[in-house]
Amino acid sequence: MTEKPKLNLNRVPIPKQTPEARRKNFDEVALGYSDEQALEEASRCIDCKKPGCKEGCPVNVDIPEFIKAIGAGDMPEAVKILKSKNSLPGICGRVCPQETQCEMTCNLAKKGGPIAIGRLERYVADWERVHPESTGRQKGQVNFNGRKVAIIGSGPASLTCAADLAKLEYEVTVFEALHVAGGVLMYGIPEFRLPKVIVQGEVDYVKSLGVEIKLNHVIGKIATVDELLENGFDAVFLAPGAGAPMFLNIPGENLSGIYSANEFLTRTNLMKAYLFPEYDTPIQVGRRVAVFGAGNVAMDASRCALRLGAEEVYIIYRRSKAEMPARLEERENAEEEGVIFKLLTNPIRFLGDGQGRVRAVELQEMELGEPDASGRPRPIPKTGSEFIMEIDIAIPALGTRPNPIIPSTTEGLELTKWGTVLTDEATGRTSKERVWCGGDMATGAATVISAMGAGRRAATDIDAWLKG
Amino acid sequence: MYKILKREVLVPNTVYLKVEAPEIARKAKPGQFVILRVDEVGERFPLSLTGWDTNEGTLEILFLIMGRSTMKLSSLREGDCVMDVVGPLGRPTEVESYGNTMTVCSTFGVGPTITLVKALKEKGNNVVSVMEAKDGTYLFWEDRLKNVSDETHVVLGDGSRGKHRQASQFVTEYLESGSKLNRVFVFGRVFTMMECSKATKPFGIKTIVGLTPIMVDGTGMCGCCRVSVGGETKFTCVDGPEFDGHLMDWELLIKRKRAYLKEEAQAFDLWQLDNLHRIAELSELAERVSIV
Numbered sequence: 001m002t003e004k005p006k007l008n009l010n011r012v013p014i015p016k017q018t019p020e021a022r023r024k025n026f027d028e029v030a031l032g033y034s035d036e037q038a039l040e041e042a043s044r045c046i047d048c049k050k051p052g053c054k055e056g057c058p059v060n061v062d063i064p065e066f067i068k069a070i071g072a073g074d075m076p077e078a079v080k081i082l083k084s085k086n087s088l089p090g091i092c093g094r095v096c097p098q099e100t101q102c103e104m105t106c107n108l109a110k111k112g113g114p115i116a117i118g119r120l121e122r123y124v125a126d127w128e129r130v131h132p133e134s135t136g137r138q139k140g141q142v143n144f145n146g147r148k149v150a151i152i153g154s155g156p157a158s159l160t161c162a163a164d165l166a167k168l169e170y171e172v173t174v175f176e177a178l179h180v181a182g183g184v185l186m187y188g189i190p191e192f193r194l195p196k197v198i199v200q201g202e203v204d205y206v207k208s209l210g211v212e213i214k215l216n217h218v219i220g221k222i223a224t225v226d227e228l229l230e231n232g233f234d235a236v237f238l239a240p241g242a243g244a245p246m247f248l249n250i251p252g253e254n255l256s257g258i259y260s261a262n263e264f265l266t267r268t269n270l271m272k273a274y275l276f277p278e279y280d281t282p283i284q285v286g287r288r289v290a291v292f293g294a295g296n297v298a299m300d301a302s303r304c305a306l307r308l309g310a311e312e313v314y315i316i317y318r319r320s321k322a323e324m325p326a327r328l329e330e331r332e333n334a335e336e337e338g339v340i341f342k343l344l345t346n347p348i349r350f351l352g353d354g355q356g357r358v359r360a361v362e363l364q365e366m367e368l369g370e371p372d373a374s375g376r377p378r379p380i381p382k383t384g385s386e387f388i389m390e391i392d393i394a395i396p397a398l399g400t401r402p403n404p405i406i407p408s409t410t411e412g413l414e415l416t417k418w419g420t421v422l423t424d425e426a427t428g429r430t431s432k433e434r435v436w437c438g439g440d441m442a443t444g445a446a447t448v449i450s451a452m453g454a455g456r457r458a459a460t461d462i463d464a465w466l467k468g
Numbered sequence: 469m470y471k472i473l474k475r476e477v478l479v480p481n482t483v484y485l486k487v488e489a490p491e492i493a494r495k496a497k498p499g500q501f502v503i504l505r506v507d508e509v510g511e512r513f514p515l516s517l518t519g520w521d522t523n524e525g526t527l528e529i530l531f532l533i534m535g536r537s538t539m540k541l542s543s544l545r546e547g548d549c550v551m552d553v554v555g556p557l558g559r560p561t562e563v564e565s566y567g568n569t570m571t572v573c574s575t576f577g578v579g580p581t582i583t584l585v586k587a588l589k590e591k592g593n594n595v596v597s598v599m600e601a602k603d604g605t606y607l608f609w610e611d612r613l614k615n616v617s618d619e620t621h622v623v624l625g626d627g628s629r630g631k632h633r634q635a636s637q638f639v640t641e642y643l644e645s646g647s648k649l650n651r652v653f654v655f656g657r658v659f660t661m662m663e664c665s666k667a668t669k670p671f672g673i674k675t676i677v678g679l680t681p682i683m684v685d686g687t688g689m690c691g692c693c694r695v696s697v698g699g700e701t702k703f704t705c706v707d708g709p710e711f712d713g714h715l716m717d718w719e720l721l722i723k724r725k726r727a728y729l730k731e732e733a734q735a736f737d738l739w740q741l742d743n744l745h746r747i748a749e750l751s752e753l754a755e756r757v758s759i760v
Binding site: 177178179187215216217218221222223241242243244245247253254256257259260262263266267271272275276277278279280281282284355356357403404405 | 491492495505509510511512536537551552553554555556557684685687688689690691692694695696701703706719720723724726727728731732734735738
């Protein structure tokens with residue numbers, strides 16, 4: 001009788017820069033697996049009959065198959081399998097919340113040691129980046145089927161939709177409002193979490209499929225959705241992203257030195273303010289920074305502030321650790337780097353220095369009550385607990401509302417009460433014929449991979465509709 | 469890349485550019501602006517549109533050299549390219565039949581003003597234009613403004629034309645003398661906009677001002693350009709750039725515009741040190757303009 005092979009539940013850790021080193025630079029925190037580490041991690045996969053991981057993946061990557069290819073040392077095959085379902089693996093391997101997706105449904109998760117799928121995905125993508133020739137990534141012959149699709153925005157939903165449609169030989173034009181393609185991957189997620197060269201590599205891949213990207217094109221301004229439809233495009237996919245930042249709506253919020261997280265991150269990541277004055281865009285951090293909110297964006301902003309030279313960076317959040325929406329990994333990274341969490345604390349007003357700059361914030365302690373509409377315990381102010389904290393910079397990181405430019409210039413596009421575009425989740429269809437929508441514009445702020453899933457579903461439906 | 473077809477230094481520190489941007493030209497309307505980025509390391513900054521030519525596919529912009537970005541932009545020559553131009557952004561000016569209207573402008577404000585006056589005339593308005601400049605050296609395009617307005621007045625800061633030294637003084641006297649106005653538009657320096665808004669307020673005449681605060685994306689994504697209008701926070705890039713001057717929190721606007729003075733000075737100094745050769749060329753060009 002053959003003995004059942006013993007399960008190996010020890011995930012191979014990913015090498016990281018030390019917290020002391022990384023809080024002083026913008027280089028990537030996680031360094032990626034070596035060949036040996038990747039082989040070791042891949043060998044832990046038990047290749048189960050019913051792989052749970054696949055079901056956990058919003059774009060249904062053939063996970064066991066690509067891991068098997070790594071194990072067999074056949075990297076070109078691993079790339080091929082991965083990329084047949086995911087056009088942006090270098091990005092997903094880095095920023096997907098695998099712990100709530102593929103790694104959560106991995107059959108080894110129940111035993112406490114799921115395969116590090118995200119790290120392996122990243123390993124494959126990074127291998128391809130340095131071996132483009134071995135996978136035929138160079139620009140090939142592009143054929144078009146005679147149908148044209150316009151895609152608004154160039155973030156994860158758009159890039160996925162564009163790649164899928166290009167592979168089906170549609171002539172795809174992507175319209176991007178900013179001066180570089182990539183959307184939130186470029187302006188929002190910091191360099192140390194997602195190097196911009198990786199994003200540009202994936203954008204180049206999408207371009208190599210025959211997709212044209214038009215930068216500096218704000219749709220709704222330079223051309224409306226209706227004009228695109230009148231001028232030769234058979235379908236339009238709207239994925240312009242999250243849009244308008246929310247503020248706290250408390251007194252003093254327009255003082256200088258108070259940045260929305262969007263502005264703080266855009267200055268830092270897109271405009272490279274961390275290289276000022278070599279780059280022209282300035283940013284101010286001062287000595288003490290307060291970030292309000294506890295999502296991934298708040299973590300990104302606080303970690304950027306540290307790297308820009310702030311001495312003390314606080315995350316100020318009105319609920320407790322258990323309710324924080326950020327990924328555990330990001331929270332841990334922030335904590336390791338020295339971000340201070342001030343929980344159960346809420347801002348009441350900002351105080352100025354008389355010259356129009358923020359000088360301090362008045363805070364109030366909170367306690368948790370009964371669950372509210374969101375299902376999380378409602379924070380209740382403790383009377384008499386108000387106190388003043390001196391700060392140089394404040395960064396509200398409270399999420400975003402949809403940008404009004406496209407809804408206000410597109411006839412017949414129905415909206416939800418939140419201002420997002422009313423969209424059928426399964427197909428991405430909107431109330432307007434020949435117009436699809438996905439990403440944050442359809443769902444409100446969400447993850448990169450869920451946007452990619454929406455891009456894929458819309459591409460499938462656009463193809464079916466145009467051929468049907 | 470957006471090619472510069474024409475470049476002219478009109479008066480000291482004030483530069484006119486004609487830029488190739490056919491798609492933007494096709495959609496531009498009075499009151500709108502563009503965001504520019506001069507080169508790879510450049511910042512994004514807004515400039516009001518002075519004019520456009522749909523047939524030619526060009527935009528006209530007029531700006532004051534104030535810091536590193538405008539200095540860089542001014543140092544480009546005909547045939548050079550601006551890396552990025554985005555637009556047309558912001559809401560267009562509301563142009564209706566108001567009856568008696570007045571436009572007031574200072575420095576680069578004359579550009580958008582001429583475009584607006586033409587639009588106001590098309591709607592049958594009577595337009596009185598007031599132009600403010602420091603002194604005769606800084607006066608330009610007076611004839612162009614005259615050609616489109618029903619009446620044009622020039623106010624110089626040294627008092628060498630008429631008795632007023634500020635446009636707002638002219639506005640006050642005009643209204644005190646019993647002349648009726650239904651709407652006033654002010655473009656140019658923040659000071660001119662603020663003072664003219666103060667001048668029309670006692671008479672209850674709606675006064676529209678056009679702002680260009682510090683911006684980053686210019687599409688409503690960052691909130692850098694927020695202003696307070698009637699106690700409400702507005703984003704200049706998507707809710708503006710034009711607002712009711714009587715409701716504007718001017719102090720806040722001025723302070724936010726000055727938020728990066730220190731960094732701007734540092735960046736400006738460094739750029740100048742690295743580009744003394746370009747500055748030398750610029751001074752040669754400047755000599756072509758008669759500077760007293």
